[in-house]
Amino acid sequence: MSDIKIRNFHWGKDFKRIIKIVQEVWFFDAPTKRIGYLNALNFMLHYLNIATHIVVTVDEHDNATGILGLTTKQDQPLFRQNRFICCKARALEFTSKVALYFWPQALVSRLFNGIFFENYQKLRKMVPNPQDPEFLVMIVDPKIKGKGLGRALVQAGEDILKSKGFNQYYLLTDSSCDVGFYERLKMDKVLDVSLCFDIKHEPAYDHYLVGFLRGLIYVRNI
Numbered sequence: 068m069s070d071i072k073i074r075n076f077h078w079g080k081d082f083k084r085i086i087k088i089v090q091e092v093w094f095f096d097a098p099t100k101r102i103g104y105l106n107a108l109n110f111m112l113h114y115l116n117i118a119t120h121i122v123v124t125v126d127e128h129d130n131a132t133g134i135l136g137l138t139t140k141q142d143q144p145l146f147r148q149n150r151f152i153c154c155k156a157r158a159l160e161f162t163s164k165v166a167l168y169f170w171p172q173a174l175v176s177r178l179f180n181g182i183f184f185e186n187y188q189k190l191r192k193m194v195p196n197p198q199d200p201e202f203l204v205m206i207v208d209p210k211i212k213g214k215g216l217g218r219a220l221v222q223a224g225e226d227i228l229k230s231k232g233f234n235q236y237y238l239l240t241d242s243s244c245d246v247g248f249y250e251r252l253k254m255d256k257v258l259d260v261s262l263c264f265d266i267k268h269e270p271a272y273d274h275y276l277v278g279f280l281r282g283l284i285y286v287r288n289i
């Protein structure tokens with residue numbers, strides 16, 4: 068783990084690479100690659116636009132291989148600190164949302180995203196200490212999963228929070244994610260509820276959506 072390199076996120080250098088990873092991991096089964104790309108953009112910017120701290124793991128060529136975005140709730144979101152990046156990120160999020168909305172082939176993705184965000188809003192209302200910092204999003208290049216990058220990202224996020232005087236944070240997730248990772252890190256599961264995904268009538272997604280997922284909240288003392 069000591070040879071894993073982590074640095075702060077850099078928009079120009081890392082953004083495209085991270086979106087590619089997200090598309091590969093979460094939107095590989097979108098009807099077309101372009102819809103997968105728009106989904107990845109929309110999904111990631113939903114979180115990155117509110118993140119106050121973003122760190123990435125990098126390979127020997129300084130290319131991003133994983134990302135963690137978190138919010139302390141007290142600092143200014145990172146992208147807002149730079150007017151150019153702020154405008155670009157907001158515009159991209161808006162454009163991807165509109166494009167997905169009007170693209171007939173993106174119907175299932177749109178329904179899926181809508182239900183996903185709605186469910187997470189419900190889950191957010193059940194957080195025991197909503198004023199605490201939140202780990203918003205974390206993902207590692209699937210080609211190098213299981214090599215300690217996820218653990219290193221969590222450690223880096225916790226170091227940031229500790230240096231700012233926080234002693235607790237939480238994260239929301241669901242059973243379609245690699246929740247075994249959080250169990251392995253011995254995070255405290257404080258909520259486990261059923262989340263309904265009622266788009267079973269869409270044949271394209273029958274294999275993927277079994278009608279419900281577990282919504283989970285983990286809390287960690289640091």
Ligand SMILES: CC(C)(COP(=O)(O)OP(=O)(O)OC[C@H]1O[C@@H](n2cnc3c(N)ncnc32)[C@H](O)[C@@H]1OP(=O)(O)O)[C@@H](O)C(=O)NCCC(=O)NCCS
Pocket residue numbers: 092204205206207208211212213214215216217218219240243244245246247248251252
């Ligand atoms: C979850 C994720 C970030 C973990 O990153 P990673 O680099 O593969 O994890 P690490 O190699 O640091 O694993 C740390 C420990 O957790 C274990 N672990 C990792 N993923 C696990 C899983 N799905 N189930 C059980 N244990 C897991 C590892 O075996 C390792 O254990 P060890 O210390 O005993 O060897 C990564 O798998 C990923 O990007 N998943 C897809 C996206 C996702 O689900 N993100 C999180 C939820 S939103």
